[in-house]
Amino acid sequence: xxxxxxxxxxxxxxxGGFVEVGSISTSVQAGAEFRFxxxxxxxxxxxxxxxxxxxxxxxxxxxxxxxxxxxxERFGFHFQIVPLGAEFIxxxxxxxxxxxxxxxxxxxxxxxxxxxxxxxxxxxxxxVLWFGNFTVIEDGVGLLGIxxxxxxxxxxxxxxxxxxxxxxxxxxxxHHDLTRYAFLAVSIVGATVSPYLLNFYASGAIEEKWTAExxxxxxxxxxxxxxxxxxxxxxxxxxxxxxxxxxHLKVDTYEQAAQMxxxxxxxxxxxxxxxxxxxxxxxxxxxxxxxxxxxxxxxFGWTWGIDKKRRDVSRFVAAFSVVLLLGVGIATIGFxxxxxxxxxxxxxxxIMPLVVLPFLVLMNEEEYVGTHTSGPLxxxxxxxxxxxxxxxxxxVIPLEIFGG
Amino acid sequence: MDVVRDVLDKSxxxxxxxxxxxxxxxxxxxxxNQPVHLTAVLIGPAALxxxxxxxxxxLVRLIERSFGVDQDRPARIAFAGIDAIDTKIRLRMxxxxxxxxxxxxxxxxxxxxxxxxx
Numbered sequence: 001x002x003x004x005x006x007x008x009x010x011x012x013x014x015x016g017g018f019v020e021v022g023s024i025s026t027s028v029q030a031g032a033e034f035r036f037x038x039x040x041x042x043x044x045x046x047x048x049x050x051x052x053x054x055x056x057x058x059x060x061x062x063x064x065x066x067x068x069x070x071x072x073e074r075f076g077f078h079f080q081i082v083p084l085g086a087e088f089i090x091x092x093x094x095x096x097x098x099x100x101x102x103x104x105x106x107x108x109x110x111x112x113x114x115x116x117x118x119x120x121x122x123x124x125x126x127x128v129l130w131f132g133n134f135t136v137i138e139d140g141v142g143l144l145g146i147x148x149x150x151x152x153x154x155x156x157x158x159x160x161x162x163x164x165x166x167x168x169x170x171x172x173x174x175h176h177d178l179t180r181y182a183f184l185a186v187s188i189v190g191a192t193v194s195p196y197l198l199n200f201y202a203s204g205a206i207e208e209k210w211t212a213e214x215x216x217x218x219x220x221x222x223x224x225x226x227x228x229x230x231x232x233x234x235x236x237x238x239x240x241x242x243x244x245x246x247x248h249l250k251v252d253t254y255e256q257a258a259q260m261x262x263x264x265x266x267x268x269x270x271x272x273x274x275x276x277x278x279x280x281x282x283x284x285x286x287x288x289x290x291x292x293x294x295x296x297x298x299x300f301g302w303t304w305g306i307d308k309k310r311r312d313v314s315r316f317v318a319a320f321s322v323v324l325l326l327g328v329g330i331a332t333i334g335f336x337x338x339x340x341x342x343x344x345x346x347x348x349x350x351i352m353p354l355v356v357l358p359f360l361v362l363m364n365e366e367e368y369v370g371t372h373t374s375g376p377l378x379x380x381x382x383x384x385x386x387x388x389x390x391x392x393x394x395x396v397i398p399l400e401i402f403g404g
Numbered sequence: 405m406d407v408v409r410d411v412l413d414k415s416x417x418x419x420x421x422x423x424x425x426x427x428x429x430x431x432x433x434x435x436x437n438q439p440v441h442l443t444a445v446l447i448g449p450a451a452l453x454x455x456x457x458x459x460x461x462x463l464v465r466l467i468e469r470s471f472g473v474d475q476d477r478p479a480r481i482a483f484a485g486i487d488a489i490d491t492k493i494r495l496r497m498x499x500x501x502x503x504x505x506x507x508x509x510x511x512x513x514x515x516x517x518x519x520x521x522x
Contacts, residue, residue: 063491072426073415076408076412076413077413078456300426302423302508303423311521314511314514314515315508367491
């Protein structure tokens with residue numbers, strides 16, 4: 001019974017934790033500029049993420065190693081330094097963008113200037129990490145994040161035609177701006193398949209002491225949680241498509257994006273959008289900072305864990321504190337969160353082959369997954385993802401320049 | 405035993421099961437007409453830096469010196485001090501008998517000043 005409760009909670013928190021600055025911005029832009037025709041990219045990216053999360057969870061449950069630890073041990077430091085360094089940079093940029101997104105939400109709600117919002121948000125995030133435990137952080141973030149279902153409700157209330165939505169799940173060539181279309185498709189993948197999500201998920205499995213007996217929970221949480229979570233991103237895309245699509249608007253600010261809620265929620269539109277954006281971004285900021293502690297602790301072999309006494313994990317505490325400080329510092333200087341998001345998303349795509357490739361090896365070694373090695377289907381999927389990831393890594397920078 | 409596969413980059417734990425870090429380097433002794441003699445494992449970011457490039461190792465040592473935590477680092481654990489090698493490297497000694505804990509202890513002294521650290 002308790003396991004079923006944990007499963008339900010895990011799925012609910014995955015939904016709540018799915019939406020953050022990257023998925024909101026890419027979904028809104030995709031819907032506004034190309035209506036429903038990029039829904040397939042959200043679906044494909046979600047499958048990509050769910051498959052990798054399930055595998056990372058499997059390695060964690062069976063071998064008690066997260067991906068960062070397994071990659072260091074199996075491939076050595078010379079291999080790891082590249083994805084590790086890149087992940088550190090991406091996490092810092094993404095953290096900056098999330099704090100920026102949350103500060104913009106605070107500005108929408110209270111009128112307090114963007115830069116003034118970042119400092120207290122950073123402090124609250126640190127206090128949550130300092131005093132919280134894994135359950136409080138994961139479940140708190142996830143349950144509050146249920147407010148993001150307002151994107152799905154908005155899409156539903158706008159009574160969209162079903163046929164064009166269904167057609168959106170089939171990749172198609174657009175009638176205009178092919179480069180921009182390809183750029184947004186790749187960005188959606190980069191925003192969805194964040195390396196931090198994979199390592200955070202695996203670290204959570206270790207924090208919650210999953211074993212090989214919990215692999216069915218892992219499978220259901222990864223596929224259902226991420227699947228339902230992507231419904232929120234799709235709701236966001238569909239709402240933007242219906243409200244902004246007819247005018248082919250290019251959405252450049254979150255204030256502009258908030259207007260998509262007006263036809264459904266009227267005078268509550270801005271407040272509800274700001275709450276969804278703010279909670280989604282703040283939750284992600286806490287998780288990204290925590291993940292920085294996890295990744296560094298696991299890669300370098302420190303004692304780590306948010307459920308341990310802080311005095312026993314001082315290097316882990318220092319790691320998440322420093323990354324949070326860096327994020328707050330960069331956000332305070334005043335970089336545009338949307339631009340920072342796009343840069344971190346592009347970098348995510350560039351290192352994707354190096355993130356995916358180790359899975360192909362680890363999922364076939366008994367030392368890491370016991371008897372639960374990948375079958376032909378899993379290996380085929382991973383090989384496909386590696387090739388796709390490599391192709392996207394090659395095209396993302398030109399696309400960012402010409403279509404971003 | 406394949407030292408690179410079985411020892412390098414593996415997690416190291418002390419006699420009491422405390423995580424000490426990872427094997428960041430291996431020290432070998434080369435003697436004429438004799439097989440390579442494994443002397444010790446190294447734990448510490450300076451050894452890791454040396455593996456990337458000597459300049460990185462020097463930079464790490466400089467940072468450690470500026471924080472006053474460079475004494476006896478990177479920690480050198482003689483091969484004889486290793487109790488068992490499986491998925492982890494298990495030592496016969498405790499972490500406090502080595503210089504591994506210097507950074508942790510320095511950071512702990514700061515962490516302990518904050519409320520809720522215990």
